[in-house]
Amino acid sequence: MIFKRLFLSLLLFSTFMTSFLFADSIIMKNGKKIEGRILKEEENSITIMTAATSIVIARANIESIERDQVLSPNEIQGDIAVEDKRYNDALSYYQAALNETQNKESLQKKIAELQKIQEEEVSRRFGQQLKQADRLLEMKDFDGAESLLKQILDTLPNESLAKPVKDKLAHLYYCRALEYQNTVDDAKAFEFLKKSIAASDKAYEARLMIADILANNPKNNDQAVENYLSGLEAAGDKLSKSDKARYHRKVAVIFEQQHKYMEAIEQHKFILELDPVSFPDTKERIVTAYCYLAAQTPPSDYNKRLEYLTAAVETDTYSTTARYSLAYFYYENNKIEDSINQWTHLINMNARITGIHYYLGMCYLKQKKYENAKDSFERELALDPNNYDALCAIGDYYLTGGKYEQAIANYEKAKNVSIEKYRAYLGLARAYKKLEQPQQARENLDLVFKTNPEHIEATILSGALYKDDKDHKKARELFDNVVSRLKEKGQLEDPESKDLLIEALNQRGELNLILDSPRIALADFNEALKYQPDFAESFYLIAQAHSKMSNFKEAEENYIKAQMLDPKNPKYYLGLGILYHTKMKETQKAVPQYTKYIELGGEDFEKVNDWIKECGGQPVSPITH
Structure with missing residues (x-):
């Protein structure tokens, strides 16, 4: 039996060495080709490791050298460490090399084969003691198993064979932690989990369990995430896809709580690959995260916000949340045709979602398709008769069409729905101005100024009323105030602010026409045109x-x-x-x-x-x- 184990170990080592040694080639002047791994290069000689032994070759006898450029410096050092049977050092080099090479599959194969060499060597020397330790562990004689494993560690011929034994010791500590957790002694469980992690870098069970304990306190979330991720990495294929997905979900939830949405998305994408059935809300969470990212991005960064919202739609083309967010984004950025396409798509998905018909109607208003707009507002009100904005919007429709009494009726309905909002009062003021009832118009503006004395749209309308009353000085003062404030804000990329500035400039220009100053008026009109050339x-x-x-x-x-x-x-x-x-x-x-x-x-x-x-x-x- 001992001979058989020794033979298997030697065979495995030989196979392993062959898998990496024939990477470099030296062509001798006599035509002979020597394959292996170049270990050392000196002025007059080169040392190459072949499958059989290391050879020192004089440079004078070498015709040419062909080097394998794929291997990283750490992988080469790992190969040298294997030659010296410094297995722990070799593993460290190979782990570092994983971050340097594209050929990860070959490198992972080396690591797996090296671990087998270690396990076979330890099993050959200490097979009986290891089996005894396993039996003691099954009997929950933790002290006895720990003592025996430590004895084996003390008698190992070199440290490079310690890893398989330390892995067993790490598992033992994990089992002890489980026992303490079952008795609700988290402190003691935590102590043994730390011992498990200290004993082996492959103690994935301990890392995942310690992460669960840390995650119970939000203050420890960063440490919890670190342990979850390192535990998942250490586990490799030892966890089922379902279990991996479960831990990725825990990490994702922590990232969501920390508002680290891009990191959360990355974790959710792992879940989609591993076990989407057990976590059916994963796509919805990704969509929500992308929407939050778009909301957190400065409005000036149009392309980045669009990128996030497009990704949300691509994640789940059936998500009304994603589609609604993208449609509204286009609307607020005055991309009306794009916005209409998205609202229409949403209506085809579910025409009973409130808000869709309202915003579609607002898009039609911007395109001056008034009948289409009216139809959309009426559909919105059929779904939600108390939709304040839809009532105001249909009031705007009637106001634009010169049907001032019908406009007033809808603004009054909106006012009864919410007396705190401004839009209905502004609409009423505009309608009464058209009806040449300045007193009623002024009363509604006063209701706006009562809670917001600086309201810009109301200020422009107030200036227009003063202009009609021939109080030209007061009108100019208000128009000048609005133009100055809007320019000082420096946010004229915002379509609403730009529209208000254009209206203020045109109102001031009209005042100058009244005052028989057409050249000054022309300057205001031309400036307004600069902000919207197609107005x-x-x-x-x-x-x-x-x-x-x-x-x-x-x-x-x-x-x-x-x-x-x-x-x-x-x-x-x-x-x-x-x-x-x-x-x-x-x-x-x-x-x-x-x-x-x-x-x-x-x-x-x-x-x-x-x-x-x-x-x-x-x-x-x-x-x-």
């Missing part, structure tokens, strides 16, 4: 300024640009019609402009029909809705 209203106002300066050709060009950008706005046709009619005296050109104004639902159709007749045209019947 039809700015071109319309620029046209009015040029008209006032008798620059009729420039006025005509800018009215036409406004019409091209917003072909459904009747006042742009009215403006150009008046220019042709009263300024340029080209009455034939005025008639189609006035006609288009009435066809688009312009309110002053009776007066405009009189102008059409004055220009020699036929009156037009107003469109009824």
Whole structure:
């Protein structure tokens, strides 16, 4: 039996040595080729280790040398340590080499074969004592087993054979820790777990158990994670896929609690590979983590936020959370077509999710597809009749369409849903301004200022009311204040802030037109255009300024640009019609402009029909809705 074990050990060692020694080649001048591993290079000679022995060759006899460039320095040192039978040193070198080489499979094979050599050697020398230690461990005679294993360690011929024995000793300490944990003595269990880890770097059970104990106190979470990860690495294939997934979940949960979402995602991805069935919420957790990452990223970093949200959708294409987050991201960044695509996709997935139809409607509003917007808002209100924002939005729809009483009715409903929010009061103020009821408009603005005296949109509207009341000084003061504040904020990448600045500039420009300062007004309109080059209203106002300066050709060009950008706005046709009619005296050109104004639902159709007749045209019947 002893001879058989010795033979197996020698055979294993020989096989192991052969697997790594024939890596370098020396071609002698006589044509002979020597294969092995170059161990040392000196000025006049080279030492090479072959499968049989080490050979010193004079450089004068060497024709050429072919070196294996794949092996890292640590792997070469490990090979040399194996030759010297310094197995522990060899293992240390190989473990370090794992981080340096691409050829990990070959290196792991060396490590496994080396461990077998150690185990066979120890078994050959101390087989009976090791079996006795196993029996004592089964009988839970921990002291006896520990004493016997330590005796073996003391009698080993060299330290390089200690690893298999230390691994057994580590397992013994782990078993003792289990016994103490069963008696709810965590302190004693912790003591033996530390002994187990100190005894062997492969004590994965102890590391995982000590991680469980540490994780009971959030203050120890970092240490718990360190032990979970090192335990999983040490376990290798000794844990089932299900158990590996269970420990990766524990690590992921800790990372989530620490708001380390990218690290949590990495752990969840391991679970998807190992055992997704036992953890069915894994994809949902990954999606949530990506959404948190996007939320934590500065708004200015558009590409990074998009990357996270796209990854969330790709993780689970059926996740409404991922799709909703991406759709809203596009919406807030004014990527309206992309946003519509995502909201539409969501509706196809589940049309009863609240909020989807509202934001789809807001996208349509931005595209000036008013009927589509109204339809979406009505669908939202069918799902949630008390949706404050949807009530305000449909109020905005009616306000834009000139149906001020219906707008007011919806704003009042919204106000009753939430008296604390501003949007309904602002809508009411705008509607009453259109109805030329400044007192009611002012009362609603005061409700906004009562809780937020610095509200920018309300300040602009207040300035517009002062402008209508001919309190030009107060109006200018408010418009100047808004423009200054928004520019000082330096956040004009934000679409909402940019829109407010444009409105303030255009309002101030209109005030300058009233004060007969068209050149100053033109400067404001052009500045507004700089922030949004395709804003039809700015071109319309620029046209009015040029008209006032008798620059009729420039006025005509800018009215036409406004019409091209917003072909459904009747006042742009009215403006150009008046220019042709009263300024340029080209009455034939005025008639189609006035006609288009009435066809688009312009309110002053009776007066405009009189102008059409004055220009020699036929009156037009107003469109009824």
